[in-house]
Amino acid sequence: MGYRVAVVGATGAVGREILKILHEREFPVDDIAALASGRSTGREVSYGDKRVLKVQNLETFDFTGWDLGLFSPGASVSAVHAPRAAAAGCTVIDNTSQFRMEPDVPLVVPEVNADALKKARRRIIANPNCSTIQLVVALKPLHDLFTIRRVVVSTYQAVAGAGKEGMDELFNQAKASFVGDPVKPEQFTKQIAFNCIPHIDRFMDDGSTKEEWKMAVETRKILDPDVKLFATCVRVPVFVGHSEAVSVEFEEPVDLERARAALREAPGVVLHDQREDGGYVTPLECVGEDASYVSRLRIDPTVENGLAFWCVSDNLRKGAALNAVQIAEAMIALDLLPRRAA
Template sequence: MGYKVAVVGASGNVGREMLTILAEREFPVDEVYAVASERSAGSEVSFGDDKVLKVQDLAKFDFTGVDIALFSPGGKVSEQYAPIAARAGTVVIDNTSQFRMDPDVPLVVPEVNAEAIAGYGRKNIIANPNCSTIQLVMALKPLHEVMPIERVVVSTYQSVSGGGKEAMDELFNQTRAIYVNDPIKKEQFTKQIAFNVIPHIDVFMDDGSTKEEWKMTVETKKILDPQIKLHATCVRVPVFVGHGEAVNIEFMDELDEDRAREILREAPGISVVDHRVDEGYVTPAESAGEDSVFVSRIRQDPTTDNGLSMWVVSDNLRKGAALNTVQIAETLVESYL
């Protein structure tokens, strides 16, 4: 049986990646609709190697008869149109932050909490977590099952593609400007991003954290375990694709680094590349285009009881967004539709 699938935000980075992954993984589709804003309506996007879709205007699109809609158009657009699609009988899988903390909306990483999808019918909406949260909980879940985690301290090194195409363009244009001695223009970032790092993603909150850091905390609790304490520092770095995370974990009791390696090697969606030699680890550039979450630099933390540190890397446009969304859809059709 095939399904009618709409990709909303199809002209953006994540939307295009969704179309690519739907084709790559041979998702059972009878028909695919590319949908975006009026500005993009009429343009063309690729679906697989040999099919081109004409983008339709979201404001005029009729969701009647569409089985699944993969949304990545921005939070405000999802807020308006996802409920419209859901009322039409379409199951919405939303990649924005709009519905993640709604208690009636499942927040899902299939390798971590696929069973939560069962609650999709309350609003006909399933939320895709934040990109930095996805790769973190992927690495934490198999360890937490063996030895409960009490506390996590994570510092992220997040690529500019997390901010969209305009952010990627700004990194490119600033880098070029530096080489030719042109003025640096800042539009997407609060400070120069080329040859720099910015400890500021999303807006600041009253307690001094940013909303990106807050998202990592509350989403991890919702997906994995509300008892886990998490402190995050989220940093934008001059990398086009791929997020890195330095993760420090405190367990309830001792978990040996060798045992942690074994556990992670057996976990779905995880690739352990951990050799204590030059190039014996994975960097964001190497994760680009890959589906796995890569874990390297696993080692004991001697400064605290029951502590481990590790380095976690993933392609934020794939597993951090489009791939996870498609995997939710796969689980949905396999077990619930």
């Protein structure tokens, strides 16, 4: 017998990807509901190749008797409806930032800290930020080997991280640039077409952006509270696929071949590191793939025990939808997701 699953935010880019991945991975579903705001009620979304779901109104949906809620509607919406679903007995895996740093809510990347699921107390599990997920998957095997002291990361983040509206803005601005029409920023603070914007989310008092703060605090919560991390997060004119240039300082001397071997064996990582033209993975090539791809692995001689690498991943899949489904799969494997309908 399978589970009764509700996908919240089903009309958005991540919600549609969740529905796609549930079907691809043959997640044990007996009943599935697509939920969104009232203005989307009645629209249709695909679940697999042959099944179409009518979108239901989240505001009036009764979660009683539903086993699993995969939420991706925006933080303010999750703040209201995730606790409501949990109170009805539905286990919530939330993609938004709403619950990530709450101490009684596990923040989980299954390849890194699946055991944290055993500490859930509120029937709410948090899915980390997209840029954090791909980073900690790559850092975990290296941390196990050499113990990370400090990470400096620069991200090159696709517009899909800002949702469908961000993708539409890049498309429209690029088209306008070619035909000589005026370009007006709406979703982003400056023109994104043929440009880079060193600003994601709001500015904080210390000059960092909230996206940069998220990477630091989430990495410590998931991987190790003693890890120091400094991030610069940049929005780039790429539709899908986040990239990161990472420099790591370790407590212990780094052996490059041991690092390569650990990355090759690590779950969720693909090492593609050939020191030749094209011997690396770009964001365009990772679209539709599940892994965090690591390339350009090399010793950093400017710091003691330093190592640098390039990491790319599909931010809609591993950075959001896939990780949420993998959390649910890990809960099943750990016997933490009961079938209430049974």
